[in-house]
Amino acid sequence: MSKPSASPQAQAESYALYGLSYADDHVADTFDIRIVADMLDISYSHFYHTFSAVMNEPYWHYVKRHRIELAAGMLRHSGYSIAEIGELSGYMTLAAFSKAFKQHFKYSPKDFRKIQILPNEKRTLHITETITASFGNNMLANLFHYDRTERISISESTLYYTLLSHGDDPITEMVLKMNNHENRFRKIIEIFDIPQALVITGTLDAVPVTNYEKLSIFAGILLPNHQLAAHKQLRDNYPYLLQKRIQGGSFLKLRLPLSFAAAGIPMYEFIDRSCREGIFKMRDNQFFISLTGPNSCEIFIPLLKQRVI
Structure with a gap:
């Protein structure tokens, strides 16, 4: 990917959004942050600091959070087993997935699947309903x-x-x-x-x-x-x-x-x-x-x- 021709602020946002897009399109894949930096033709350090500044969180924090949240969505709405959801979310073993999931949500995947109202559910739906009423x-x-x-x-x-x-x-x-x-x-x-x-x-x-x-x-x-x-x-x-x-x-x-x-x-x-x-x-x-x-x-x-x- 060639460098965008834009103002420094717009260029930084373009880099960050490309990193976000790449992470979303490779949820189940193992990849190195340097791959993203190389595709943008910028240094690892430049990409790391740019993403953190634009998105207000480090890149690998976003990658992990995004994967775990998508896994939580599948626990709620899919028919996959917990092991399959872990694999689809980029985790090599069920143990690794369960540990990461519990660290993020304070629930095991099995217990999370039983929750009737998710932590953000009422708030997100209320805000959306207010805006689109x-x-x-x-x-x-x-x-x-x-x-x-x-x-x-x-x-x-x-x-x-x-x-x-x-x-x-x-x-x-x-x-x-x-x-x-x-x-x-x-x-x-x-x-x-x-x-x-x-x-x-x-x-x-x-x-x-x-x-x-x-x-x-x-x-x-x-x-x-x-x-x-x-x-x-x-x-x-x-x-x-x-x-x-x-x-x-x-x-x-x-x-x-x-x-x-x-x-x-x-x-x-x-x-x-x-x-x-x-x-x-x-x-x-x-x-x-x-x-x-x-x-x-x-x-x-x-x-x-x-x-x-």
């Missing part, structure tokens, strides 16, 4: 039913995205910034004639495990990996966009006559309720919203092929 997010909550969903298959894809917020007040920033970013992404799709692409939004984190002020909200273009020419065009023309691999497989799709902001709270409640009741189980935390119109959207929920009991 004007969008009428409770008016059409009855639309969120399993019998309105359809099971579809999505091929392996790549998300080209920008972070609308990575701290302080992420939901407010998302609402304020989304229109401009959505228009920009739709123009890109039109310019390169890639109608198969979706404009989507979501979070890199596990809602509501991650503290509200640390949520990273994104907007971007989801493009199937077999569209090789389109991928080259996006990478060549928009190198500043961050990238994330999206696993293909079975998804539930729910079409809604709601804006993305109005869909947020009832979407989470629908997912949480369905997972608790065993209606379906997720394979990871990567549910997202496709923006299909000013007052319409589609929810995509990744499903396990076979639930682990």
Whole structure:
């Protein structure tokens, strides 16, 4: 990755966000911080201090926290065993995962799975509901039913995205910034004639495990990996966009006559309720919203092929 041409402050933020993006895209992988610094063509020390200054936490602290929080989300909503969740979160052994998890949450993974209300849950949902109340997010909550969903298959894809917020007040920033970013992404799709692409939004984190002020909200273009020419065009023309691999497989799709902001709270409640009741189980935390119109959207929920009991 070449160095961005920008002001020192913008350049520092670009480096930090690239490091955040790389860590998120390699949750299950072992990697060295020097790999990230080398990709940015800067020194280890420069990257380490830049990330800490921009994100207000050291890089490896973020990597560990992010992995543990995503694991907590899977404990809540997936059908994986605890050992499988540890492996998917980058831990070599169940013992190492259990120790790290308990150090962070003060609960063992087994005990955490039994918690009915997560530590940040009420606060995060209350803040979000307060911000999005004007969008009428409770008016059409009855639309969120399993019998309105359809099971579809999505091929392996790549998300080209920008972070609308990575701290302080992420939901407010998302609402304020989304229109401009959505228009920009739709123009890109039109310019390169890639109608198969979706404009989507979501979070890199596990809602509501991650503290509200640390949520990273994104907007971007989801493009199937077999569209090789389109991928080259996006990478060549928009190198500043961050990238994330999206696993293909079975998804539930729910079409809604709601804006993305109005869909947020009832979407989470629908997912949480369905997972608790065993209606379906997720394979990871990567549910997202496709923006299909000013007052319409589609929810995509990744499903396990076979639930682990």
